Every structure is written in structure tokens, then in C-alpha cells.
Amino acid sequence: MNPFDLQVNGYAGTDFNGDNLTAESLHHACEALAEDGCAAILATFITDEIPTLERRIGKLVELREKDELARRIITGIHIEGPFINPIKGYVGAHPPQAVKPANVDDAKRLLAAAGGLAKLVTLAPEHDEGSKTTAFLASQGVTVSAGHCDPSLDQLSAACDAGLTMFTHLGNGCPIQMHRHDNIIQRALSLNDRLWLCFIPDGVHVPFFVLKNWLASIGLERTIFVTDAISAARLGPGRYTLAGWDILIGGDLVARSPDGTHFVGSTVTVPRIKANAYAELGMSEADLKQVLDVNPRLAISM
Incomplete structure (x- = not known):
């Protein structure tokens, strides 16, 4: 089994979304991922102003190019935002002031910053007028995923028609209380x-x-497991960062916002996912290979 994690914001003390990423910290994160049996990841960048995203993505791309291990582990980039739903509950840990409607011009800027490494973009279909950005991204070979969103069934279906093929961390990025039948889940x-x-x-x-x-x-057959790991993954309680967030991880190792109202990524690792799958979900080795290895690669055509 060669697990491929499509959503990793940081790892082992390294925040991919931070402004202090160095060659040493990137290499350290990749070493830790490899030691934990993760064969490949998509380094994930969350919502921020476009110039900030360009700078952070560009920095990781530059450092990755100089590091053989980083090139092997980080096989692409997942851009989660800023084209998401700004409403409380749906926006989650993303800064609402930086959220904006999807548009092709900004999408082009982000793809350019990624230098051909952008493999996955998460957006809100209801904030992509006419599914134009979805169609553009799909035409560039980028997998488009819905997430942090609340499209109607018709809007979600139309996005699928335009090229959307995935849903990001279903069951999260939405309010705790919703209509019991007609809801995004x-x-x-x-x-x-x-x-x-x-x-x-x-x-x-x-x-x-x-x-x-x-x-x-x-x-x-259509299920994928991800960690949504932040810099605290693999480490114990303490203070960590995700982009602009200052996160306090308690004894339960749950990553929560400073006010405790929502999660801010996860501290789970691939070994923990495997243990959970066996003990809590009754899954087999073959099942895990499908959701951690085979399906992620099929989903982004790797």
C-alpha cells in the first residue's frame, strides 16, 4: 500500500501555509510523512488574499524543486479556497474577509503560482457563476472539488456537468444544524x-x-480518506499555526479554533487512520488500499 493524502496543510511542526517555511522545515515534514508511511501528498493551501496565496504557493514550489525527497512526497498542490462560501458554518476555519466568488482570472494566477503542480481546487459551486471557473480548471487538467459550500442540488449537478468530480471532507465545512433532509450532505x-x-x-x-x-x-468505490493534517500532526499538545490561525491543541489532540466553535484541520496521521479503520470501521487491508491509495490516484489522474 502506498497511501496518497490529498489534503495536508502541514506536518510535524511545519506549516505549509505559513510565511516562515524553509528548506529545512519542508524537508523535515517530508521525512516525517515518509516515516509514517505516506507515499505522496498534495500540499494544501487554504483561503487567503490572492497575492498571499501566490507568495506562499510559490515559496513551496521553489523549495520543493531543490529537494529530492520533497519532490517525491509532494506530488502536487491542493488549493482549498478562496472561492468558497463565506457564511458562518460553511466557511469553517477559512478567513471570511479573504473569500471571494470564483473567477477565471484569479484561478489563472493561482495555477501560474503553482507552476504546473496544482492538481486539485476546492470551491463552492454556488459561488461560481455559470460554473465557468469549474469548466476552466477542468480544461486545465485540474480536479475540481466542492467544499465549504451550500449549492442546491441543481447547482451541484450543473457543476458536475461542467467538470466537478469530487467533494472535500464531506460532513465538515457546514453548520452543525441544517435542514434534516435537504442539506449539503x-x-x-x-x-x-x-x-x-x-x-x-x-x-x-x-x-x-x-x-x-x-x-x-x-x-x-468512490470513497477517499484524507487527514486534513495541520502542523500539529504527529506531535503532542501545544501551540501551532495554520496560516493566520494560532491553534492550541489540548490533551484530546483536537485542532479547534481559538473560540472553540469549529475545527481547524486535523492532527490525524495515516497510521492513525489505519488503526481507526480496523478498530472502528471494520475495514480490511484491501479496503484501506482502495480508499488511501487507489482511489486518490484515480481521482486526480495520477
Whole structure:
């Protein structure tokens, strides 16, 4: 098994979204990922102002190019935002002041900063007028994923028609309380034949009994497990960062916002995902290979 994690914001004390990324810290993160059995990742950048994203993405691309291990581990970039829903509950840990409607011009700037490494973009279909940005990204060979969003079923279906093929960390990036039937989780589940559905299997972002119900309903053929790891992953309690967030990790190792109202990424690792899958989800080695290795590569055509 060669796990491929599509959503890694940072690892082992290194924040990919920070302004202090160095060659040493990037190499350290990649060493830790390799030691934990993660064969490849998409380094993930969350919402910020476009120039800031360009600078941070460009810095990682520059450092990666000079490091053989980083080139092997970081096979691409996942840009999560800024084209998401700014409403509280949907915006999650992303700074709402930097959120903006999807547009092709800014998408081109972000792709240029990534230097051909952008493999996945998460956006809100309801904030992509006419699905123009989705169609553009798909035409460039970028996998487009819905996330931090609340499109109607018609809007989500139209985005699929335009090239959207994935949903980012389903069950998160949405309010705790929603309509019991017509909500974004149910809409995405109803389109599971058209969407790769990603989950964070840490028992915190989605309780294990809920995830078991969903997996029993949709099967593993379109399921992907991700960590959504931040810099605190692999480490113990303490203070860490994700972009502009100052995060205090307590004894439960849950990454929460300073006010405690929502999660800010995860501290789960691939070894922990495996342990959870065996003990809590009743999955086999073959099942894990599908959701950690095979499906992620199929989803972004690697």
C-alpha cells in the first residue's frame, strides 16, 4: 500500500501555509510523512488574499524543486479556497474577509503560482457563476472539488456537468444544524455516482458510527480518506499555526479554533487512520488500499 493524502496543510511542526517555511522545515515534514508511511501528498493551501496565496504557493514550489525527497512526497498542490462560501458554518476555519466568488482570472494566477503542480481546487459551486471557473480548471487538467459550500442540488449537478468530480471532507465545512433532509450532505450523497467523496476518519470530524452508515450506503468505490493534517500532526499538545490561525491543541489532540466553535484541520496521521479503520470501521487491508491509495490516484489522474 502506498497511501496518497490529498489534503495536508502541514506536518510535524511545519506549516505549509505559513510565511516562515524553509528548506529545512519542508524537508523535515517530508521525512516525517515518509516515516509514517505516506507515499505522496498534495500540499494544501487554504483561503487567503490572492497575492498571499501566490507568495506562499510559490515559496513551496521553489523549495520543493531543490529537494529530492520533497519532490517525491509532494506530488502536487491542493488549493482549498478562496472561492468558497463565506457564511458562518460553511466557511469553517477559512478567513471570511479573504473569500471571494470564483473567477477565471484569479484561478489563472493561482495555477501560474503553482507552476504546473496544482492538481486539485476546492470551491463552492454556488459561488461560481455559470460554473465557468469549474469548466476552466477542468480544461486545465485540474480536479475540481466542492467544499465549504451550500449549492442546491441543481447547482451541484450543473457543476458536475461542467467538470466537478469530487467533494472535500464531506460532513465538515457546514453548520452543525441544517435542514434534516435537504442539506449539503444529503445532496452530495445523492450524487455519489458522479463524485469522489472525501472523509476525515478521525472520529471527531465525523463520528465513526455516522461514517459507517455513509460507507454502508455509498460503498468504497468512490470513497477517499484524507487527514486534513495541520502542523500539529504527529506531535503532542501545544501551540501551532495554520496560516493566520494560532491553534492550541489540548490533551484530546483536537485542532479547534481559538473560540472553540469549529475545527481547524486535523492532527490525524495515516497510521492513525489505519488503526481507526480496523478498530472502528471494520475495514480490511484491501479496503484501506482502495480508499488511501487507489482511489486518490484515480481521482486526480495520477
